[in-house]
Every structure is written in structure tokens, then in C-alpha cells.
Amino acid sequence: MSNFQIRKVAVLGAGVMGAQIAAHCANAEIPVVLFDLVSKEGDPSGIARRGIDGLKKLEPSPLATADRVQYIEAANYDQHLAQLAECDLIIEAIAERLEWKLDLYQKVAPHARGDAIFATNTSGLSINKLAEGCPASLRPRFCGVHFFNPPRYMSLVELIPCHGTDSALLDNLETFLTTTLGKGVVRALDTPNFVANRVGVFSILAVMHHTQRLGLGFDEADALTGPLIGRPKSATYRTADVVGLDTLAHVVKTMTDNLPEDPWATYYKTPEWLAALIAKGALGQKTRAGIYRKDGKQIKVIDLAAQDYRDSGREAADEVMAILKEKSPAVRFAKLRASTHPQAQFLWSIFRDVFHYVAVHLPHIAHNARDVDFAMRWGFGWAQGPFETWQAAGWKAIAEAIRDDIQAGHAMSDTPLPAWVFNHEGVHAPQGSFDARSGVMQGRSSVPVYERQLFPERVFGEVDVVEYGRTLWENDEVRMWTLDDDDGKHVPVLSFKSKMCAVGPVVLDGIIEAVHRAEKDFSGLVIWQPTAPFSVGANLKQIRPVLEAGDFVTLEGIVAKFQQMSQTLKYAQVPVISAVQGMALGGGCEIVMHSTRVVAALESYIGLVEVGVGLIPAGGGCKEFAIRTAEMAARTATNDPMIWLQNVFQTIAMANVSKSAKNAKELALLREQDVVIFNPHELLHVSRKTALGIAATGYRPKLPPAGVPVAGRGGIATLEMMLINMLEGGMISQHDYRVSKSVAMALCGGAVESGTMVSEKWLLDVERYEFVELLKTPQTQARLVHMLETGKPLRN
Structure with missing residues (x-):
């Protein structure tokens, strides 16, 4: 069995998306050749070079460190196609025009190496139609690899085979995407817009429809469809501006052109007001005006009635806020449906129509319900996917409410819910998630890379409570535990129970005790938090009453205890590994600095921030x-x-806080020997292996x-x-x-x-x-x- 290696990548198309895909490959230490058309004047590769230069201006930065750009080489199709022979993976990322893509394939295919993977980053065009335009010899190595924007930060990659794609190649590519690039991979069917865009764009269209139907303002709809319902701060209309109104219209057109018989086909069109904005060149954030516009410090929003921009700022009504604060999802949805307030009706309607949509389309767009939910989490930033939201709210009660609304003519389509909906208590269970094509529960992927994810991301209903191993010892704010596998017999884990993993006296005592226990009974210790952050630093709430009492002797004792903890980590007789994801600030950073080794996810933001509260690092930093x-x-x-x-x-x-784990090395907050990985779900696996590897050397702490x-x-x-x-x-x-x-x-x-x-x-x-x-x-x-x-x- 030979090792699958991606040593060099070519990206065809130096637009914003292609350049950012190239940047993320460079983040992962993979050199990239970025191609585009020959420039009409000056540097023949000027178009590609401008794409590379543009990476330096984007915020948040697509580059983990500024020097990554030197690993992206500018090229053009006329002079440099011979370089494709050096590339193991070729990713096409040009404009979403079928004929342009097919023309490019004919041009570049003869130069691709016989074993190279050829992938398209199309957001919705048919993979099989594109494959038909490839030489027959290339089709077993052709597939869709759809990254979401921005590629560094968005987890989702949809992997879409054509009819002839080699299955072993897909497994290898999924492994590369998962571990090397840190992505959450969903195997998608070759259907228009695949999974995430199909559901996500319909969700946007439903919001637009009900916004207009109920007479809400765009800012009012955004106040309702953001964090209040577990979606990103950019909500709906701000997201459209960020993506680009022209881009959104193009994805909608894919549905218009390819889904004429769809039960929701009448809604697959760009609203007139949106088309008018696009016609005026108001395309959103990239043109500094779209649905929103910034005037000085004031954010304005388009008002359709006035045909002009007005000040934004409309919020959720108190009555609706009270409903959304209900702890029970079942109660929340029942009250939204029963309320006559336009905002409540709006929220019930957008959820109902998305639930209806995914139930009808599940067999056509995804292998199972879990893939739909993960696609929406990873690609659109939803806290829960539509199926798990429905299941959490009471599957049968919601199904009956949707059925009644369909019969009453309130839903966007009169297509009935599928019969299977009423034969189930939900779509997620411990044994798997529902596959509407086969009618059975489908388990998780068996691709070996997922064995590295000891605690993979779960959907609601898959497990009631995630059990993090067997407790060895704990106090009120830390827990020392282990998994009863081979690695767990030698390397236990310490996790914090404090809010935001803040560090106070009880956590300090817990770390010291855990190190002593690891020295006595184990080969190493890993400090890992099941969810980010790693630690926001000192627990200031615990310090405040002592400070207000003017008890500086006790305060100095707390600092001394912090220093004792740091020195205990540094001089532990077994390797102590800090497994970092998210923020490691202040005292959290000092824990990191004193560990034997750090294994950090790329998206780790590390810094000594004490000066922000008028102090200095004093836990040994x-x-x-x-x-x-x-x-x-x-x-x-x-x-x-x-x-x-x-x-x-x-x-x-x-x-200063690092903008990535690699940047933390530049700031000397991490050492050169510390490890940076891309997939946070692999942190615990790599950290335990790292501890064992160091222990196997006969580890002794530095004197x-x-x-x-x-x-x-x-x-x-x-x-x-x-x-x-x-x-x-x-x-x-x-x-x-x-x-x-x-x-x-x-x-x-x-x-x-x-x-x-x-x-x-x-x-x-x-x-x-x-x-x-x-x-x-x-x-x-x-x-x-x-x-x-x-x-x-x-x-x-």
C-alpha cells in the first residue's frame, strides 16, 4: 500500500475564491501554482499576481502568517501549463460558466500528470456534465471539491463524485481535506447547488418572501435571523451583502435553470428589488453598497417603500424576545406559531418552510439527514441544522403543525410531507441518521481518518450526553479523566469546568494535583477542553472581592500559587501537553508557555493580554x-x-493576540517545536500520541x-x-x-x-x-x- 501525498497544488482561477483556496493550501505547507489568463499588458501573469496581492488586504486574513504568500506562484495558461505535471491536485475555481470550464478542461487536461486529481470548485453546476467535457482518461480522477467562503475559516467542503470517480481516490482526498486542510467533509449528490447551497439559498429565499409578505424591514429580519435563532451575526441580508448580491443571484439562477419541476420552483427567482440593486452596481460589501450601506459611522439599510436608504437598527419586539427566551424548543415553537405578532409569524414561517423543504428533498440532495445538518452548520454557520432543530422541538408535533399549515394554504408549497415523516420519532439516533432513499438509518463514514476524531461533532439525537471518559479525580473546577483505550492507559486528560475555562485558585490547585497524579501513575498528561476556549485567563470575578477588601497579602498569595502551578507544569517529571483550540489568553497563555509541548489547532488565538486590565503577566509569562x-x-x-x-x-x-497558531510562533508565544494541526477534532488524538512519543524518549524535564x-x-x-x-x-x-x-x-x-x-x-x-x-x-x-x-x- 502506497502513501497518498499531495506535494503541490495548482489552482486554476485567481479570483477571490481561487486565491483564498491557494492561501489555505499554503497555510498547510503545500506550495501552490495559481493560474489565470494572460494579462493584456505588463506582466503576463499579472492577473494571478494581483490575486495573490489581494490576499494581503483581506480581513479576516486568509493567510495564517504573512509569509505564506511566497509559497504561491503566479502563472498563466499560455506560458506555464507544463508546471501542471508537477502537481498532485488541480483545483479549478473559475467563474460559474459551464462552457468556460469545459473549454479550460480541454486546454489543461493534456498537461496533467496521469495520477493527478482534477477537481472543480463549482458551487452548483453538474459534476457529471463537467466530467463529460473531460478526456475519458481523466474522469476516474475528476470530482467536485466545493469550498465555502472564506476557505480558511469555513469548515465545510462538499465532495461530489462523478459517475466514474475512483472510490479509493475519494477516500484519499477526504482524508487530505479532513486532516491536512482541517475541513468537515460532506459527500454530496450531483444535484443543483448540492447540499448546503441548496438548503441555504432556499432559506434565504424563504426569508425574503416572508419579509415582504409580513412587511418587515430588512434590518428587522436580520435582527431576528441572527444569534437569536442560532445563526451568525450577519444573519440573512448582511450575509447576502458579504457573499455578493450578484453571486447570490447566480446561485439562485442555477436553481431556476435546473429545477423547473421543483415544488418550490416559483420561488427560485431573484426578487425585483434585488435585481434592481444588482443592475445599479450595488452588489454588497465589495461595492460598499447593497442592501446595507455605510455612511460615515452610520449603517443604513434600503427601504423599499421610500426607494432609498434609511438608518438601520430595528430590533426584535419584546413579545417575541420573551418567546425566544423559553428554554424548551417545543414551547418556543408552539408559542411562535400561536402568536399573531408579525415577527413571531415570520420566524415560525421560515422554520416551517425549511423543515418542509428538507423533508421533501432529502432523498434528492443528501445521503442522510446528518449530512444536511452538518452542511448547514459548517457551511452557513448555523448552531443546529434544520433536522436536528425540528427533532429537538418535538418531531411529531412539528410535523403535524406543518401538515396543518400545508392544508390551510399557509406554506410556500402545497406538496404534502413524505409519509416517512409520520412513521418516525426523528431522523437522528445512536445507530445513525435517516437515509430517505433506502429508508434505513445510515451510520457514520468508515474512512479511517475519522478514527483520529475521538469525540467527533454530534447532531442532536445522536447521543443524549457525550461522556468524556472515566473520571480519575476531580474538584469543583477541574476533572482528570481517561479513556480506557491503549493510549488512555498511559495518558490521562485534564479538563476545566470553570466558565470559559477561567483560572482561579481551585483550578490552580487542580492542575498541580493532576500533575502529581500523572507523575505517580502515568506516562504523561494532556490539558484539553472539550469545547473552545482553552482558557480566557485569570478568573477576575474571584479576585474582585479580595481586591475590594484591600487584602493584598491574599492577592499576592494567589499570584504565588499561579507561579507555583506554572513551575509545576514546566518541571513535571512526565510530559504535559497543552491541546489548544480557540482563545488561550493571559493565564491560559501562561499555562501554554509552561507546558512540555503544545499541540494547537490552526485557529488558536493566543496572547498575554493582562495590560488590558492594567496588569502584567505574572504567572511566569x-x-x-x-x-x-x-x-x-x-x-x-x-x-x-x-x-x-x-x-x-x-x-x-x-x-497582541496571535491571529493563528502559526502566528503565535512568530510572536514567540509558541516555540518552534510546538505542533500546529488543522482539524481541531484531531487535537486530543495528536496530543496523546505526542505525550507518548516524548515519554518514549526517556523524557526528563530541562533543569x-x-x-x-x-x-x-x-x-x-x-x-x-x-x-x-x-x-x-x-x-x-x-x-x-x-x-x-x-x-x-x-x-x-x-x-x-x-x-x-x-x-x-x-x-x-x-x-x-x-x-x-x-x-x-x-x-x-x-x-x-x-x-x-x-x-x-x-x-x-
């Missing part, structure tokens, strides 16, 4: 940077730690430094000059200056002569002293209280 910079300086001819300390100082003083040469007064003076310039320029306040000078003191080892050799304990004492002194200032106390009460930093 400043100390650790002082040691690391001294070690790096010792490897240079000048032996000058300031080369690195200035950057470290700026990172801490500006409360404490005999002495650390510090930058001392000279270093402090250098850093202070930066602060003086910022203060005089009005960039920072007087208290910002005071806080940042404390950072300088801690990083430079205090007011000692430059080059003085100090102990690790000395560095801890300095950062602890500076921390407590800042706590005594009214300005820092005000910042802490403001953060607790508003969740926002105070600049005073």
Missing part, C-alpha cells in the same frame, strides 16, 4: 520570556537579548537555569524610550506608561546592572511584585471593575 530571550542571545556573537526583548515587549505591552543574564537597567531604559515617545505622541495614557514600564521591569529582571545573573525565582519575584503594585493603583482597580461590568477595556 514575563519570567519565561526573559529566560527564552537570554537563551537565544547566548547563541549569538553579541549576546544581546534586546534583539528579541523589544519584540516581546511590544507583544505584551500592546496585548532550571543556573543563572539567567538579564537586560537590567539598560534594557529598561531602552524600552522606556519607546514608551516616552508613545506618551508624548498621545498614543498611550500616563497609566499605560506605568503598566508598560512594569512589563519592562519584569522582562529585564528588575533594576539591576545589565548582564547580572539572576535565578528563575528572582524573575518570578520581580513580576509578582510589579503585579501587586499595579493592583494597588486606583487606575488598575478601575480597569478591572470596568472589564467585569462591561466586558470592555477601560483606557484611563
